[in-house]
Every structure is written in structure tokens, then in C-alpha cells.
Amino acid sequence: xxxxxxxxxxxxxxxxxxxxxxxxxxxxxxxxxxxxxxxxxxxxxxxxxxxxxxxxxxxxxxxxxxxxxxxxxxxxxxxxxxxxxxxxxxxxxxxxxxxxxxxxxxxxxxxxxx
Amino acid sequence: xxxxxxxxxxxxxxxxxxxxxxxxxxxxxxxxxxxxxxxxxxxxxxxxxxxxxxxxxxxxxxxxxxxxxxxxxxxxxxxxxxxxxxxxxxxxxxxxxxxxxxxxxxxxxxxxx
Numbered sequence: 117x118x119x120x121x122x123x124x125x126x127x128x129x130x131x132x133x134x135x136x137x138x139x140x141x142x143x144x145x146x147x148x149x150x151x152x153x154x155x156x157x158x159x160x161x162x163x164x165x166x167x168x169x170x171x172x173x174x175x176x177x178x179x180x181x182x183x184x185x186x187x188x189x190x191x192x193x194x195x196x197x198x199x200x201x202x203x204x205x206x207x208x209x210x211x212x213x214x215x216x217x218x219x220x221x222x223x224x225x226x227x228x229x230x
Numbered sequence: 231x232x233x234x235x236x237x238x239x240x241x242x243x244x245x246x247x248x249x250x251x252x253x254x255x256x257x258x259x260x261x262x263x264x265x266x267x268x269x270x271x272x273x274x275x276x277x278x279x280x281x282x283x284x285x286x287x288x289x290x291x292x293x294x295x296x297x298x299x300x301x302x303x304x305x306x307x308x309x310x311x312x313x314x315x316x317x318x319x320x321x322x323x324x325x326x327x328x329x330x331x332x333x334x335x336x337x338x339x340x341x342x343x
Contacts, residue, residue: 120273149330158232159274159319161330171328207274211329217262219331221274 118142122208122222130230134196137225139208141191147211148191149219150183152176154204165191198229233257234322236334245343249307253320253334256301260322263296265305267316274319310341
């Protein structure tokens with residue numbers, strides 16, 4: 117099936133540093149999502165993105181978070197500065213269009229903030 | 231507030247048995263209910279999904295039962311195989327919200343040969 121790629125698979129950084137998580141969505145998909153999963157808890161919605169804009173963000177999407185997708189390139193999640201509580205697995209997902217429900221997920225980036 | 235609740239958190243069945251995983255939800259506007267499964271180190275992948283126009287959806291050995299009145303839905307895996315051993319997530323979303331998914335905590339299914 118369609119594949120979503122995420123780079124890197126793991127990232128360890130010191131608190132206060134900046135990190136960028138990269139997502140390569142399915143090529144013709146129009147809607148993009150980030151979800152956060154803390155160990156032992158459910159995946160939680162962070163943000164969705166369409167047509168170059170954030171459509172909706174949750175309360176987990178702090179001011180230190182930003183997303184973008186420069187033309188044809190990765191859909192990125194940037195955290196600047198990072199905090200200890202940002203340690204989690206971050207999943208990217210993409211969806212084809214309005215009448216297509218299925219979200220396709222990447223394998224996740226495991227972020228550890230020390 | 232947890233929008234989607236999932237139980238049990240883990241389940242072990244023998245090969246050939248039917249595994250049953252349960253979910254309930256709070257938000258009456260939810261109108262799309264997928265189940266994802268995830269193998270270690272891999273992406274969550276859509277297994278089967280239902281919309282509330284029907285109360286049952288089958289795809290091979292996998293069946294979703296949906297009860298709108300009680301706000302519950304379940305996944306039944308018939309004739310379970312060791313290869314079905316994985317973590318299963320239920321989720322829900324509503325139209326008009328950009329289809330953001332609210333997930334359950336996941337259930338680890340082990341099928342013993």
C-alpha cells in the first residue's frame with residue numbers, strides 16, 4: 117500500500133535545542149497530520165495541514181511547535197526550543213482528499229529530550 | 231478527557247479462536263470508526279473501518295460491530311492466526327474536523343499456536 121516515510125527514526129537531543137522531524141507523505145495526498153504518542157498512552161492529534169496552511173491544532177501543539185511543507189518537499193514538524201515533555205513518538209499521516217477517509221501513517225520518529 | 235476508550239489493553243487467544251477487542255466513544259458527532267493494527271517497528275496500518283450507516287462491516291476474518299445507541303464498536307478477528315499478533319488501535323473522527331483521529335490506547339493481541 118501507499119507508504120509514508122519519516123526521517124529520522126530516532127533522535128536524541130538536549131533540552132532547549134531545536135529539532136526538525138521530517139515526513140515524506142504519499143505523493144498525491146493533500147492532507148497532512150502529526151500525532152504524538154507518549155509511552156503507554158494513546159496517539160493524540162497535534163495538527164493538520166492543507167493547502168499550505170494549518171487547519172486545526174490541538175492544545176498539545178504548543179507555541180514552540182511549527183509545521184510547514186515547502187513545495188514538493190517534506191512536511192516538517194519543528195520544535196524550538198524543546199522541553200523534556202516533548203519526548204514521545206511522533207507519527208506523520210497523510211490523506212488523499214475530502215472524500216477519502218483513510219489516513220496513512222509513517223513508522224514514527226522516536227524523540228528523546230534529555 | 232479521553233474521547234475513545236479501548237479494552238482490554240492486552241489479550242491472548244489460541245490459534246483458531248475469535249479475538250474480540252472493544253471500544254467506546256463520547257462524541258456523538260463521530261461518524262467514522264477505523265481500526266488500525268501495528269506490528270513492532272512498523273507503521274500503524276488501516277485494517278477495517280465503518281461508518282454509522284451500518285452496524286456491521288466484514289472483511290475476510292475481520293468484522294466490526296457498531297452500536298450507535300450505546301456508542302460502542304468492536305473488532306472481531308475470527309480464526310485468529312499467530313500472524314495476527316500485533317497492537318490494535320481503534321479510532322474515531324467527525325466530518326468537519328479535518329478528519330483528525332481520536333485514538334484508543336491500543337490493545338496488544340497475542341495469538342498462541
